[in-house]
Amino acid sequence: MDGILIINKPAGMTSHDVVDRIRCFAGQRRVGHAGTLDPEATGVLVILLGKATQLFEDMKETQKEYIAGMKLGITTTTQDAWGERLTENTGLKIEEAAVIATLPKFRGRITQIPPMFSAIKHKGQPLYKIARSGQSVERQPREVDIFELSLLSFDPERQEAILRVVCSSGTYIRTLCADIGAVLGVGAHMCSLRRTRVGEFSIDRAVLLDDFKNGMNVADSLIVL
Secondary structure (H helix, E strand, O other): OOEEEEEEEOOOOOHHHHHHHHHHHHOOOOEEEOOOOOOOOEEEEEEEEHHHHHHHHHHOOOOEEEEEEEEEOEEEOOOEOOOOEEEEOOOOOOOHHHHHHHHHHHOEEEEEOOOOOOOOEEOOEEHHHHHHOOOOOOOOOEEEEEEEEEEEEEEOOOOEEEEEEEEOOOOOHHHHHHHHHHHHOOOEEEEEEEEEEEOOEEHHHOEOHHHHHOOOOHHHHOEOO
16 A cells, blocks of 8 residues: 555654554554644644555655744743753743834744753753753754744733644644744743645545454545545
8 A cells, every 4th residue: 555644643652653543443564643743732644555655755854834832931941841850930020012123023934942851862861851861962953944933822820821833844843833932931831732735735634543443444535646
C-alpha cells in the first residue's frame, strides 16, 4: 500500500505511537511520518506509507499552521504546560493591545534558541535526555520563518491568548510563546497546541485513529500517489 494518510492525532500519544497503530491497521511495516507532534499536541500528522516514505525530505520542509494557546505570567522548564514551573508573575496584568503590539516583532525571519527539552542532538545525545539529567548545554541559535502570526482571542482575566501561526519547518511554537512572554516582561508558556495544516494537507482532510478501530479501511482514506 503506497500513499499519504492524514491523521488527526489525539493528545496523549507520541507520533511514533501513531505510526505503530497505522502499521497494525494497514498490515505493513513501511510506514513513517512527516513532522513530529509532541505527545500532548493534537492535529495534522502526515503518515507516509510504502513508496511515499521517499517523500520524507520534501514533506518536512513544507509550511505548517498551528493554533496555540499561550499563558502569560508563568514560565516552565519545557516552555509548555507539561513542564515544571520556573517563575510566576501574576501580579502584572497584560492588556490585549500590548500582545497585539508585540506580535510584529516575531513576524518574518526570526532567531530561536532550541529548548533543552527537544530531540536535537548534542554530541550524539538528544537534548531532552541531557535536560532530564538536570544539565543544560549551550545551543546554537537557529533561523526560522514566521509567515503569519495573529491573535485570535485574548482572555484578560486568565491572561491567556490564542495565536494562529504559519511557519517554516523547525519552528518551536513553545519557544515562540516563551519569547513573546519575555518581550512582554511577564514570561509565558504554551498551554495548548493544535496543528491545522502541513503543506497542502489541512485538518479537514484528517481522519481519526478511532475510525480505523471501528472498521474503516486504511485504503479508503489513503491519498494515492
